[in-house]
Amino acid sequence: MLYGRNAVHEALRARRRPVHRIWATSATLRSESWLKSRTVEVVEADELTRLAGTDAHQGVCAQADGYPYADASALLRLDSPLIVALDEVQDVQNLGAIARTAECAGASGLVIPERRSAEVTPAAGKASAGAVEHLPVARTRNLADWLEEAKAAGCWIYGAAGDSSAVPWTQPEYRGGVVLVMGAEGTGLRPRVAATCDALVALPLHGRISSLNVSAAAAALLYEIVRDRTT
């Protein structure tokens, strides 16, 4: 059950999964022009809260097929892909926020582990402003194995790290196939994942607090990669 204006709108625009029913409040139906050409069941906000299981529905929800995960190996067959991999990121808000930024930055896809990771839930979809409907998101059984596969396919693997073994974030050239690996909130990259990276990159921390939010770090790194790949 998708909910949130952008989440439902982008699911309809992307047409990557069938949307079976749409419910909206009369106020949302009036304000959202993209709903006008659809068959919409008008209900009270309370009913949307019951359907969505949350009051964060923004006046609209939709029944759709499950999220159509992409194939992680297929992403590696693209021409010079830019892929973001998340190493056990737990928070669906962070997953959604990173998916949104990755989609805007023109990334080819997002790869997450099958276990101990936030998944593409309706909450993640809403947090992504519907970006997950366009951006291919793939699951892999073992992230370190997939990173080895990415290296074999010619990608360079960069892991975001806070420690002193990392190079400044502006140092790599980020050309060709690139995988940017972001670690979990608090704990960072797991040792085997970090060991698989060609380089660990760090954003400078000039303040008193010790770490950036993972989605803020992803935004800063992704746009440095975009800068490097386009100038």
Add this chain to the structure above:
Amino acid sequence: MLYGRNAVHEALRARRRPVHRIWATSATLRSESWLKSRTVEVVEADELTRLAGTDAHQGVCAQADGYPYADASALLRLDSPLIVALDEVQDVQNLGAIARTAECAGASGLVIPERRSAEVTPAAGKASAGAVEHLPVARTRNLADWLEEAKAAGCWIYGAAGDSSAVPWTQPEYRGGVVLVMGAEGTGLRPRVAATCDALVALPLHGRISSLNVSAAAAALLYEIVRDRTT
């Protein structure tokens, strides 16, 4: 009433406002070493929820003086300040996230309008991971007037914009005194604020969705500014 582990911890570390009482669950008291040297009243989680007014307290809350806002004009007297200004950003989560990134990037301070803006509430403090306890945050009666004052003080004003009148985000030099102005979610910069900017800068959008989250855009722009100022 502050709540959240980082929010309370950073308030104690920063010593910018008196903390009068601290409450924590016994589990949090055991796991958080920085609480060991403090006088802590051990309570059940339900009591923290009642005190904090939310269940997002992470096992600790503290009674403290109100947020000690900085003086917006005083920020302009710093040597080559890097200041982030928010033009009616409404969401305390975005305010907190931007404050956290700004503090990490070494910004001199954050300026918000007195009205129609998210304020430094306990929720913003938690969203900032306590960064607002270190980063000076100032309020100004009229943001456009303050931007004129910043220009008179020698700062360059850059407004984040999505439209075609903007230059690429990598084009300015960002040296000397710099103010980065971020617009409200959805509506962007108000016309008079945009008109006050020396340049409007835009991040490229290579995907299908139409905009970045304001805190992601702030992260990408702030670290581009950091890159430019340090290389």
